[in-house]
Amino acid sequence: MSIASPPNIERVLFTEEQIDRRIREVAAEISRDYQGRVVKLIGVLKGSVFFLTTLARYVDAPLKVDFLGISSFSNKSGAPGVVRIAKDLDESIEGEDVLLIEDIVDTGLTLRYLLQTLSGRAPNSLSVCTFLDRNSRRLVQVPINYRCFEIPDRFVVGFGLDYNQLYRNLGYVAVMKPQT
Ligand code: PRP
Numbered sequence: 001m002s003i004a005s006p007p008n009i010e011r012v013l014f015t016e017e018q019i020d021r022r023i024r025e026v027a028a029e030i031s032r033d034y035q036g037r038v039v040k041l042i043g044v045l046k047g048s049v050f051f052l053t054t055l056a057r058y059v060d061a062p063l064k065v066d067f068l069g070i071s072s073f074s075n076k077s078g079a080p081g082v083v084r085i086a087k088d089l090d091e092s093i094e095g096e097d098v099l100l101i102e103d104i105v106d107t108g109l110t111l112r113y114l115l116q117t118l119s120g121r122a123p124n125s126l127s128v129c130t131f132l133d134r135n136s137r138r139l140v141q142v143p144i145n146y147r148c149f150e151i152p153d154r155f156v157v158g159f160g161l162d163y164n165q166l167y168r169n170l171g172y173v174a175v176m177k178p179q180t
Contacts (some may be wrong), residue, residue: 006157006167009174014149016171019159022148023051026129027058029146030099038062040096044114045069045087047103050160050168051131051148055101066090072110083113098123099145102130103160108142115142131159132173149173 014022030039039061043052045068056063069087098118105111111128119126129146136153151173157163158170 004167004169006163006174006176008177009157010154010177012172012174013151013156014159014173019148019172020054023054024058026146026148027055027060030055030129031060034059034061034097034099037097038064040064040066040093040098041101042089042093042098042118043067043101044103044110047160047162047168048101048131051103052101055129064096066093068114070110070114083110085117093118093121093123095122095124097125098127100126100128102128104132104134104151104156105130105142105144106134106137107139109140111142112140132156132161 039059041052041056041063043049043065049067052065056065066089067087068085068089070083071086072083100111100114100118102111115126115128127145128143130144131148133144133147133150134153135150152175155163155176155178156173157167157176158173160168161173162168163176
């Protein structure tokens, strides 16, 4: 543990070595599936940046990168999942093979919105790759083509995931102690 580590870690869920090995495996799958095509990785800011840059280095295919930022908030009745694009893509995705990169899929509401929005822009294909999948929190079913790890219903930090915007720069993923 370094001074970048949070003081209230319960346990390390995935070490740097485990993460690196798993990302290489997923990158190999992607390289096979996109053989002969140019893949455009679209990262959802900010958490996915750390995963995207590692993944991209291991994908053996011609590759482009773009980013979008979203903000999500509750509706009038307090239900979550009202999502809008706060920073749009820089370039068109029409006719492109798009791979949407997430750090985590929880309720699935963000991903559902992004898939609906991006599919309306006529990409040649649209797939999803997530670093973490917290499936137990799912409210809507969403397709996930590539996932590195499924995780329990616990608050996790590291490798892009934050607590009050901190700890994204940890090389590992850790479970935080429950707040008292
Ligand atoms: C995370 C993640 C997804 C969303 C998933 O983003 O990157 O976009 O939450 O949640 P859902 O499945 O319940 O919709 P977050 O809001 O934490 O932003 P960040 O990446 O900037 O930390």
